Amino acid sequence: MAPEIASKNVFGSNIFCNSQTELSPEERTLSIGKAHDHGSGNVQRSSRIFDNGSGCLKVDSVVSDMNLASRKAEEAANRRIQASCWLQQMVGPLELPLEPSEEELRVCLQNGLSLCRLINKVHPGAVPKIVENFVPSSPMEGALSAFQYFENVRNFLVAIEDLKLPSFEASDLEQSSLLTGSVAKVVDCVLAIKAFHEWKQNGESAPWKLGVLLRSPGGANMCSPGPFMNGSNNNKPANTAALKSVNQPRKRWAHSEFEYSGEYGIHLPEADPVSVWIREISFKVSNIFQMQNTSNERHALDSHGAKNGQKCTSPQPLLNLVRTVLDNKKPEEIPKVVEFMLRKVMEEFERRTVLQGEQVKELENILENVHKQDEPSLKVQGPNKCLSLKHEGLKVLFDQLQQVKRLKAASESTKQDVLKLQVHWKEQMEKLERHFQKLAASAAGYQKVLEENRQLYNQVQDLKGNIRVYCRIRPFLNGEAGRKGTVDYIGENGQIMIVNPKKQGKDATRSFIFNKVFGTSASQEEVFLDTQPLIRSVLDGYNVCIFAYGQTGSGKTYTMSGPNSSSENLGVNYRALNDLFQISQARRDVFKYHIGVQMIEIYNEQVRDLLTTDGANKKLEIRNNSQQNGLNVPDATMLSVNHTPDVLEVMKMGYKNRTVGSTALNERSSRSHSILTVHVKGTDMSSGSILRGCLHLVDLAGSERVDKSEATGERLKEAQHINKSLSALGDVISALIQKSPHIPYRNSKLTQLLQDALGGQAKTLMFVHINPDLESYGETMSTLKFAERVASVELGAARSNKECGEVRDLKEQITSLKDALAKKDTEIDRLSKLKSMKASSQQLSCNTEKLKTKPQRNSGEEQERSNETNLLDEADIFLNRRMDCPNYELTEDL
Numbered sequence: 054m055a056p057e058i059a060s061k062n063v064f065g066s067n068i069f070c071n072s073q074t075e076l077s078p079e080e081r082t083l084s085i086g087k088a089h090d091h092g093s094g095n096v097q098r099s100s101r102i103f104d105n106g107s108g109c110l111k112v113d114s115v116v117s118d119m120n121l122a123s124r125k126a127e128e129a130a131n132r133r134i135q136a137s138c139w140l141q142q143m144v145g146p147l148e149l150p151l152e153p154s155e156e157e158l159r160v161c162l163q164n165g166l167s168l169c170r171l172i173n174k175v176h177p178g179a180v181p182k183i184v185e186n187f188v189p190s191s192p193m194e195g196a197l198s199a200f201q202y203f204e205n206v207r208n209f210l211v212a213i214e215d216l217k218l219p220s221f222e223a224s225d226l227e228q229s230s231l232l233t234g235s236v237a238k239v240v241d242c243v244l245a246i247k248a249f250h251e252w253k254q255n256g257e258s259a260p261w262k263l264g265v266l267l268r269s270p271g272g273a274n275m276c277s278p279g280p281f282m283n284g285s286n287n288n289k290p291a292n293t294a295a296l297k298s299v300n301q302p303r304k305r306w307a308h309s310e311f312e313y314s315g316e317y318g319i320h321l322p323e324a325d326p327v328s329v330w331i332r333e334i335s336f337k338v339s340n341i342f343q344m345q346n347t348s349n350e351r352h353a354l355d356s357h358g359a360k361n362g363q364k365c366t367s368p369q370p371l372l373n374l375v376r377t378v379l380d381n382k383k384p385e386e387i388p389k390v391v392e393f394m395l396r397k398v399m400e401e402f403e404r405r406t407v408l409q410g411e412q413v414k415e416l417e418n419i420l421e422n423v424h425k426q427d428e429p430s431l432k433v434q435g436p437n438k439c440l441s442l443k444h445e446g447l448k449v450l451f452d453q454l455q456q457v458k459r460l461k462a463a464s465e466s467t468k469q470d471v472l473k474l475q476v477h478w479k480e481q482m483e484k485l486e487r488h489f490q491k492l493a494a495s496a497a498g499y500q501k502v503l504e505e506n507r508q509l510y511n512q513v514q515d516l517k518g519n520i521r522v523y524c525r526i527r528p529f530l531n532g533e534a535g536r537k538g539t540v541d542y543i544g545e546n547g548q549i550m551i552v553n554p555k556k557q558g559k560d561a562t563r564s565f566i567f568n569k570v571f572g573t574s575a576s577q578e579e580v581f582l583d584t585q586p587l588i589r590s591v592l593d594g595y596n597v598c599i600f601a602y603g604q605t606g607s608g609k610t611y612t613m614s615g616p617n618s619s620s621e622n623l624g625v626n627y628r629a630l631n632d633l634f635q636i637s638q639a640r641r642d643v644f645k646y647h648i649g650v651q652m653i654e655i656y657n658e659q660v661r662d663l664l665t666t667d668g669a670n671k672k673l674e675i676r677n678n679s680q681q682n683g684l685n686v687p688d689a690t691m692l693s694v695n696h697t698p699d700v701l702e703v704m705k706m707g708y709k710n711r712t713v714g715s716t717a718l719n720e721r722s723s724r725s726h727s728i729l730t731v732h733v734k735g736t737d738m739s740s741g742s743i744l745r746g747c748l749h750l751v752d753l754a755g756s757e758r759v760d761k762s763e764a765t766g767e768r769l770k771e772a773q774h775i776n777k778s779l780s781a782l783g784d785v786i787s788a789l790i791q792k793s794p795h796i797p798y799r800n801s802k803l804t805q806l807l808q809d810a811l812g813g814q815a816k817t818l819m820f821v822h823i824n825p826d827l828e829s830y831g832e833t834m835s836t837l838k839f840a841e842r843v844a845s846v847e848l849g850a851a852r853s854n855k856e857c858g859e860v861r862d863l864k865e866q867i868t869s870l871k872d873a874l875a876k877k878d879t880e881i882d883r884l885s886k887l888k889s890m891k892a893s894s895q896q897l898s899c900n901t902e903k904l905k906t907k908p909q910r911n912s913g914e915e916q917e918r919s920n921e922t923n924l925l926d927e928a929d930i931f932l933n934r935r936m937d938c939p940n941y942e943l944t945e946d947l
């Protein structure tokens with residue numbers, strides 16, 4: 054047997070703690086043991102509560118004092134009858150027996166309908182809306198109806214509270230209620246309404262005192278005070294003040310008979326020892342709940358939600374309390390104690406539920422606001438610090454979630470953008486690739502076409518003839534009006550007829566044919582038009598030479614340079630270079646051209662640099678161009694030009710330095726040959742190959758006869774040099790025409806200089822100028838004869854393009870006949886040679902025979918003669934054999 058430990062509780066009562074209950078030291082201190090003596094002296098109750106491990110409370114009590122119980126039951130039954138009767142009077146029959154049991158009354162009132170009707174009858178409008186009865190047809194509807202009943206009961210209780218009448222708990226009407234006598238509170242409530250109704254019917258004259266009014270009109274106490282009702286106004290519990298000070302009641306009844314005893318709204322009768330005892334419990338429970346609440350709130354800071362709060366709630370102190378309370382209680386007191394406790398638990402549960410509901414609602418509102426504003430409100434309304442902190446934590450979490458969401462969305466959108474870009478780039482790259490392929494194909498095609506063009510173009514130029522001769526007739530100048538001219542006729546096919554008025558008949562006219570003849574009215578542009586195709590050849594790597602020939606004052610400088618720099622009067626030089634730049638510019642994607650210019654003159658068989666101020670003193674050598682970068686006058690100044698104006702400047706400088714003098718034929722006659730040479734170096738950008746071409750633009754000195762120019766002294770010397778170089782030019786051209794193996798280039802500086810432009814692949818164009826004046830007839834004839842020589846062969850080729858079909862056929866026949874004749878001549882030559890050889894052979898045979906018939910003088914001589922005979926025989930046989938075979942090339946064998 055474990056020893057009982059006795060101590061004093063807070064009320065001075067002995068505390069007995071049985072060691073068999075296995076309480077902790079803390080529990081032991083809370084255990085209350087109390088010996089009760091209720092006047093009967095025979096009541097000794099010992100009650101123990103312990104946890105059996107399954108969570109169920111076992112109450113082991115000894116029940117005694119049956120008399121007290123029956124008296125109480127009787128009182129309760131009386132009150133039920135009274136309440137039931139009055140209720141039915143007020144709201145109509147309720148199918149209740151005359152003496153309803155607690156259960157019958159509970160079932161009848163369970164749906165709250167009768168109670169709501171009652172209170173509305175007593176105080177109209179107290180319950181604004183009553184949920185009427187209906188029969189549930191399904192479990193769902195059953196649940197609904199239960200909920201609606203609860204609504205009625207709750208509305209009723211609210212109305213009761215508003216009227217400040219004694220209330221009860223909704224759970225008092227529940228079927229599963231374990232609290233014996235819980236309906237008594239309902240009965241008390243109904244009777245209180247009854248008293249209130251009677252007070253109202255009496256005109257509300259007297260002050261509302263429930264205790265008084267609850268008594269029967271005959272002075273009998275019809276409504277004996279229940280366990281929670283204050284039956285006396287005088288007997289207050291000793292510890293009421295202490296309870297008040299601790300629990301700080303929120304409101305106080307105005308009625309003298311009732312005290313509102315704390316925040317849980319318990320109405321306690323003061324004189325009843327049980328009530329006193331319950332007050333003690335209330336005080337302790339309140340403390341414990343208060344402690345629990347504080348603890349829950351603190352724990353809620355660490356974890357979220359009401360769930361954690363519940364987790365933090367340890368049932369142990371409460372269980373200990375229950376054990377302490379029930380220990381040593383009388384059996385009849387137990388139900389009330391249990392009822393009280395359960396009620397407290399339910400109240401606390403409801404309170405927490407409401408609190409949690411509010412918290413959840415508030416959180417939902419916050420989340421909704423946050424969702425709307427995209428930023429959670431930092432100002433959480435409400436006094437609850439825990440809630441505020443929860444909100445802050447939630448806000449941080451929410452912020453992070455939002456950030457993560459935003460980041461995720463941004464990352465997703467970026468990913469999509471990148472993917473789109475990738476697709477776009479891929480498409481673009483493919484497009485570019487296709488484009489490049491096309492371009493490469495086009496470039497290759499273009500190169501090919503360009504090459505073909507170049508070849509075709511140059512073939513056409515070749516067909517036209519490598520040396521072309523154009524004749525230009527100068528118009529009569531001012532002051533020459535009325536003079537007789539020599540030009541009788543100009544044909545479209547390059548024919549020009551010169552007439553000598555001093556002669557008659559057939560000898561009076563002479564006709565010449567050139568590639569083209571420009572009349573006196575031909576413009577500078579027209580003249581250049583036929584020159585233009587040659588310029589392209591320079592850029593294709595050909596050498597081109599354009600020179601002007603003619604007597605002094607016939608218009609050579611006019612054609613080559615132009616009389617002035619007005620655009621329509623610009624000469625071939627300027628136009629040729631202009632074209633050169635334009636074509637090189639058009640080809641810039643394929644070729645890179647570098648263009649340089651030299652300008653020299655040949656004066657008295659000396660080469661002088663015209664692009665330097667001291668050119669007169671500087672004598673230049675002409676060299677083989679293969680030695681010095683393709684330049685045949687490497688020491689002459691070379692100026693790089695990029696635009697046509699550059700060339701104009703260069704030419705201006707050159708002509709300024711040119712040697713001129715006055716002759717009888719021209720006031721300012723060119724006394725030298727001037728040569729403007731344009732060197733073109735083109736680099737093929739695709740292959741890297743280099744083309745070199747050069748364009749000689751030659752303005753020759755006047756070709757007049759020395760006697761005619763009346764030159765003497767220096768002028769005579771100049772004229773002689775000029776004539777010598779021009780005749781050397783004629784000789785070179787003649788040799789070229791005859792395809793002579795030796796071309797006399799070195800006979801003059803002029804031909805030496807123009808060597809690369811007169812032979813090989815060079816294309817040459819000669820402008821022959823004539824003065825139409827009759828006075829110049831002789832010069833004109835000599836000039837045209839020279840030009841005819843130059844153009845003879847090439848003109849033939851050129852003319853064949855212009856000839857009609859018959860002439861061409863005849864010419865072809867003549868050519869074939871000529872060929873046949875040439876063959877015959879060769880054959881005749883061969884036969885005559887053979888004939889002479891045969892005659893020689895016969896002569897040789899006769900001589901041999903003679904030698905054979907002569908007498909032999911000695912053996913040695915005979916031997917010698919025999920050898921000779923053998924040789925002669927062999928020769929004879931050989932010759933005879935050759936005669937039989939005429940195609941044998943005898944001469945070579947011999």
Ligand SMILES: Nc1ncnc2c1ncn2[C@@H]1O[C@H](COP(=O)(O)OP(=O)(O)OP(=O)(O)O)[C@@H](O)[C@H]1O
Binds near residue numbers: 603606609721724
């Ligand atoms: N086609 C033409 N139309 C108009 N005037 C011309 C033409 N050709 C030449 N002349 C004029 O005839 C004159 C002589 O011309 P230019 O000086 O060009 O002759 P040239 O052959 O160069 O003489 P030189 O050999 O003495 O230098 C100039 O006044 C020139 O303007």
